[in-house]
Amino acid sequence: xxxxxxxxxxxxxxxxxxxxxxxxxxxxxxxxxxxxxxxxxxxxxxxxxxxxxxxxxxxxxxxxxxxxxxxxxxxxxxxxxxxxxxxxxxxxxxxxxxxxxxxxxxxxxxxxxxxxxxxxxxxxxxxxxxxxxxxxxxxxxxxxxxxxxxxxxxxxxxxxxxxxxxxxxxxxxxxxxxxxxxxxxxxxxxxxxxxxxxxxxxxxxxxxxxxxxxx
Numbered sequence: 001x002x003x004x005x006x007x008x009x010x011x012x013x014x015x016x017x018x019x020x021x022x023x024x025x026x027x028x029x030x031x032x033x034x035x036x037x038x039x040x041x042x043x044x045x046x047x048x049x050x051x052x053x054x055x056x057x058x059x060x061x062x063x064x065x066x067x068x069x070x071x072x073x074x075x076x077x078x079x080x081x082x083x084x085x086x087x088x089x090x091x092x093x094x095x096x097x098x099x100x101x102x103x104x105x106x107x108x109x110x111x112x113x114x115x116x117x118x119x120x121x122x123x124x125x126x127x128x129x130x131x132x133x134x135x136x137x138x139x140x141x142x143x144x145x146x147x148x149x150x151x152x153x154x155x156x157x158x159x160x161x162x163x164x165x166x167x168x169x170x171x172x173x174x175x176x177x178x179x180x181x182x183x184x185x186x187x188x189x190x191x192x193x194x195x196x197x198x199x200x201x202x203x204x205x206x207x208x209x210x211x212x213x214x215x
Contacts, residue, residue, distance in 0.1 A: 004071050004100060005121065005175035007049075011074035015050055022207075029147045029207045030116045031056055032200050036211060040064055040112035040143060044134075046101045047071075047118035051079030055086040057114075058093060064112075069097045069104050101130050106137035113144040115185075116209075120148050121171075124183040131185075131192035135214060144194055144212040146185055152205030160206045186210070 010017070018026050030053045037057065043066040048054050054066060070076050076096045083090035097104065101118065113134055119127050134144075149167070151160045164182060171177040186196065189212050198211040 005171065005177040007070075007072035007175050008074040010174050011050070011072055011078055014075075015052070022203075025202055025207060026117065026147075027052055029200075029202055029209045032209050033145060033198060033211050034060060036198070037061065037112060037143065037145065042107060042109045043067070043112040043114060044104070044106060044110050045069070045114040046104065047121070048079060048114065048116060049075050051082040053114065053116055054079060054094070055083045055090075058083060058087055058090060065093045065095075067095045067097060067107065067110075069099055069101060071098070071100050073098050102126060102133075104133075106134055108137070108139075110138050111142050113138070113142065114146075115144070116147040117149070119146060119185045120182055121177060121179055122183060123179055124188070127183050127185055127188045128191065131188040131194070135192035135194065138214055140214050142214040144189060144214070145209070146189075146212070147207070147209040148185060149182060150201075150205055150208050151182065152201075154204060156204040156206060160204075163206070 034056060038061060040061060041064055043064060045054050045066050045068045047070055048068055054068060058064060068076065068079055076098060080096060083094055149164055151157055151164065168180050193215050194212040195215055196210055197213050199208065201208040
């Protein structure tokens with residue numbers, strides 16, 4: 001089992017480090033399927049960092065309420081600040097929980113799960129555990145939006161492998177992250193009873209976002 005990394009150390013630098021490395025591509029990946037979430041009303045947002053996605057989601061869906069979960073108290077503080085800056089009434093629509101996705105409690109009315117660039121921080125057994133736990137606690141039709149990195153089977157494969165190795169090395173130094181290789185979220189979600197309904201890739205497939213639905 002991996003040791004919980006400490007993202008408090010990089011919370012205030014994360015946005016700028018993201019832009020320096022990949023510009024707006026990560027945020028564009030997160031928000032690619034945003035318009036397909038307008039029917040959702042109760043979101044469980046795991047590891048959204050400084051809240052850039054959640055602020056956009058709340059602004060688009062005036063009736064949506066969300067629970068934001070993160071192991072970093074500093075990230076949660078930034079998330080609340082950002083949502084409040086975008087929407088004056090954000091505090092009435094967002095609850096935060098300082099904890100891990102491995103032990104999160106899921107409200108029965110949850111109809112949207114969001115994991116952007118989070119699952120790569122877990123081992124495959126841990127992701128299998130998360131997927132099963134969330135599947136057991138949600139109803140058929142629940143959507144799961146995820147974004148992450150992938151090593152594509154094309155000419156970019158060597159570059160992607162080197163880039164992802166460098167990311168894991170940097171986050172191990174900065175946060176204590178112990179995971180060293182990408183897991184397979186698709187296998188975990190499919191085994192837990194979700195079906196993929198949409199896929200979009202960027203950077204030749206190194207970045208991707210997918211929308212899944214519980215059967």
